Amino acid sequence: MTLPTTTRQHYFPQLGSFNNLVVQEVPVSAPKANEVLVKTHAVSLQYRDLLIAKDKNPGGAVENLVPCSDMAGEVIAVGEDVKEWKVGDRVCTNFHQDKLHNDSPNELVLGGPVQGVLTQYRTFPAETLVAIPSHLSYEEASTLPCAALTAYNAFLSGYEPLKAGDTVLVQGTGGTSLFALQFAVVSGATVIATSSSDEKLKIATKLGAKHVINYKKTPNWAAEVLKLTNGVGVDRVIELGGNATLAQSIASVRKGGSIDIIGVLGGLGDVPAVDIIGPCIFKQLKIRGIYVGSVVQFQNMNKLISANPEATRPIIDKVFGFDEAKAAYAHMDSQTHVGKIVIKI
Known part of the structure; x- marks a missing residue:
């Protein structure tokens, strides 16, 4: 498989409004030894994403932020030291990139202090990924990292x-x-x-x-x-x-x-x-x-979801296309939704 060399992504050249979102194409690198390259299939929005877009989140954000923290995607390449993942695996990444256990630090948070996931392709440290329950679609799985x-x-x-x-x-x-x-x-x-x-x-x-x-x-x-x-x-x-x-x-x-x-x-x-x-x-x-959770908690939660597939199936209000990201944010801002808002990539 030929790996992509570029990715299209949304970013904020300036915070203050979700209408400031801009699409750009940037290079994407092959994964390092302990990394996994993931093709993003779906991203779900959080209320936090709206606060960050409006520059009202107390945690702040990096410059030229690629927003959002919650994604589901497909492994397309693994680094040479990665043993737990293979090409074709369906995965989500954890909200806290450095919170493997409950006593871990939790400062490396996607879509704010760390660049987010509203992009076609992105590398992640292998240990931050969690397998998607087999009965869930990518859209459904994208709702798990924060809300669930x-x-x-x-x-x-x-x-x-x-x-x-x-x-x-x-x-x-x-x-x-x-x-x-x-x-x-x-x-x-x-x-x-x-x-x-x-x-x-x-x-x-x-x-x-x-x-x-x-x-x-x-x-x-x-x-x-x-x-x-x-x-x-x-x-x-x-x-x-x-x-x-x-x-x-x-x-x-x-x-x-x-x-x-x-x-x-x-x-x-x-x-x-x-x-x-x-x-x-x-x-x-x-x-x-409560500030989301750890990778271990994510894994345990997915066991519960897999054991109760219908009773815990994510409720999705509406799915938007990648180029409809601003409309997805506007729908979140309207507070008329029930359940989750998803952007399909």
Whole structure:
């Protein structure tokens, strides 16, 4: 097989808007001894990608950034020292390029501090790749590296894994939320889901949510959660809104319960002028920040997905072409999607 010498990729000559995206053709090198050259088949978008495009992400980004962190592709060449991969293998790469285990550093993050994956071809260190579950398409697999792994890390790979019989609150119907819902259901937990749309909540119900709450119609949704749990509160909360929703999440969780903070969909502004420290202390809550996960966690998650192929199948809202990347970002910005937005390459 003749290896490609160039790749077409999207990049940002300047951040501030996703409309600044430009396509360029650049050289691509053969893999080094410990690297793998991958042909990208699909890339999925994260809310983080939108923040970075708007130059609002606190982590910043390298100059002339190639965006996005989540991809699925096909191995087309391996370095001379690589033993675990061969040409034709279907792979995803991990979000953290230096996080093989939970105690590893996690500064080499794709699509921000490190150049991303919105490109036709890219080399990766062999140890950062994970095999795609055989029943998933490339488009479906591209949704796993951030959204799925974050949910898995929160519920099933932390200091207190979810148990059958637990009750959990999942905020929203984006990619991470729906994976959290699916993983909770296959674990035997009872799920309460919130959303701003009754139509979106119908999808959550179809996926196994026992109770749903439209937070537009029920602004004090914490009170409704307490009603549904006979005044006790839920065991776990997947916190997506950040500062905008944390106070209600604290009110929703039982004494001794857990809140996994994984998103800032409500914005990065000041903490609301309400007491959150007191309730955390008095309720003896466990609050954990989640920043995706490790290669080992990714491998373990894929075992769960392969063992429950239909119940954990990724929910894709819409697939865009490579040259429609700006439209994909605009669709993310509209917040009308349910599940994941994918760019096919």
